[in-house]
Every structure is written in C-alpha cells, then in structure tokens.
Amino acid sequence: MLETSARLLRLLSLLQAHREWSGPDLAERLGVTPRTVRRDVERLRELGYPVHSSPGTAGGYQLGAGAALPPLLLDDEEAVAVAVGLRQAAYGGVEGIEETSVRALAKLEQVLPDRLRRRVGALTTFTVPMRGYAGPTVDPAVLTELAGACRDGERLRFAYRDHDGGTSRRTVEPHRLVSAQRRWYLVAWDVDRADWRTFRADRITPTPPHGPRFAPRRPPAEDLAGYVSRGVSVAAYAERATVRLRVSAETAERHVSAMDGVLEAVDEHSCLLHTGAHHLDVLVIHIVLLGLDFEVVEPAALGDRIREIRDRLSRSLG
DSSP: OHHHHHHHHHHHHHHHHSSOBOHHHHHHHHTSOHHHHHHHHHHHHHTTOOEEEEOSTTOEEEEOOOSSOOOOOOOHHHHHHHHHHHHHHTTSSBTTOHHHHHHHHHHHHHHSOHHHHHHHHHHHHTOOOOOOOOSOOBOHHHHHHHHHHHHHTBOEEEEEEOTTSOEEEEEEEEEEEEEETTEEEEEEEETTTTEEEEEEGGGEEEOSOOOOBOOOOOOSOSOHHHHHHHIIIIITSSEEEEEEESSOHHHHTTTOOTTTOEEEEEETTEEEEEEEESSHHHHHHHHHTTOOOEEEEEOHHHHHHHHHHHHHHHHHTO
16 A cells, blocks of 8 residues: 555656656656556546546646646755745745745745755755845736746737837747846747847736747747847947956856846956947946956947046046
C-alpha cells in the first residue's frame, strides 16, 4: 500500500512537471508497466484529479484544471525558489499582488520541512528590502492575459499609451514577456506596422476578444533581454552615444544596468557602452555618474559638450 501511494505521488509530480506525457514514458520513469500506469491514472481520477488522456501514437496523459487546486509537489530547491520569489513579489512592482503573495508565502512556510524553513528563515531575517518604489506598477491580471496570449499563440488587441500620453490601437502577435528592474515589456510582432515592437506592460489595456491563432515567427533576436535593453536604453532616445569604458565588461556590469545601456566586450581591459538620452547634458551626467574612466567614441558633439562642461566646472573653482 505504501509503495502504491508513493508511486501515485510520483505520478502526480510528473504530470505537474510537463504539459503531456506518453504512457510508455511514464512507465519508464516509474519503473512499471503501461498497464500499471493506466490503473494509477484511474486512481488519481477517483481522488478527484482531472487527468485527461488522448488515444493513438501521438496521444498521452495531461493534468487538466479541476474544480479545486491540486497540491503541488515541489523538490527542495523548487520550494525555496518559490518562497524567495513570493517574498520578492510582496515588496511591490506588480500592482495589488503584495497581500496575495504574503498569504501564499504564509501557507507555504507552514508546510515546509524544518530544514527548508531554516533556509527561508535565514533569507527573511538577514535580507532588508528597500521599500518605497514609486515607479509604474502592472495589474497582475494584465500580465496573466499577456502571458496567456504568448503561450497560446493568439493575436492580442490592446490600447497602448505612449510616452507623451497619446493612445493608439494595436493588434500584435505576442512572443515573450521580459522583466527588467520592476518593469515588464511585451515583445511582439505589430501586425499593422509589419515589424517587431516592444511595449511597456503598464501602458497596455487589453481589449478582448483576442485571436485568431498564428504561426510563431522567428524572434527578432536570440537574446531577447539584450534586445529589449537596447530598445529601451538606446533606440528609444533622440541622442545616442557609444563610449569606451576602461574596464572589462565583467567589471562594467556591476555599474551598468540593463536600463542604462548595452555593453559590448572589447578585451580584458575595456568594453563599449551603447546608451541614449533625450538630451546631451543628460548623457554626460549619466556617463559620469557611472564612476568609470571612459572616452567618447561617438558622437563628436558629446565630446564637445563634455569639454564645455569641464571648462565651466574649472571656472567655478576659480
């Protein structure tokens, strides 16, 4: 009886890990026959778990959505990762999710084994969050809707508010969500503009119904995080610059965030920073405050502006 119960829990864990399993694959993982797998699936159904099956060579088993949320089976590392993620979510960035995250975290910590509770407790005790984030927040329902459209490959319609407050209607083929410093971005193919675009999630107001389904396109870059970083820190601005930092790219990464610009390694002693701003003076301040030695590669106007500011500062010291 204990062996059967343990096997049922293992089967449930496998069904939660992947979208669909074939009967032979489950049998191999569990070390039993396909007939035993079928019997165990029936037992799970009797216990209220909605396990769907499809016949044929391409068929298999899939855990569906039921009337109640089934218990999640997590290994040690997964449990700690979920607890840490919930604690971070409790500190903001996604509108209205803080209280929900705290409740979920309380439930998780209540059932954690002592060895894992100590690990999570250490993180809680010796981590001090910086509160008071005043940036834009995203409605979690919007994030869920965007993620679902990406997953299901459905065209998405929404109203989009630009930087100046203007609103436009967009129809896109959503590809991925990218998060960066408490901001969320949707990378999608804009159907009307026939090009890839990046949209800030906090400026999106979905307007269902969505659809139809579409065939996935080749993404605009293999490194989508770098693609979004270049778009929001360089391409979005009227003034753009490239400067050579006199440190390695690895060292520069400790000073330059994804929102500051894009780093390009040159050698072990230098790297290039591609960045942008609305005005040359803002670029000067931004680059100087990195606290790294640098030289301007382009544009020449940036070098001229730095010399003007240097001379003014020199005169101020009399």
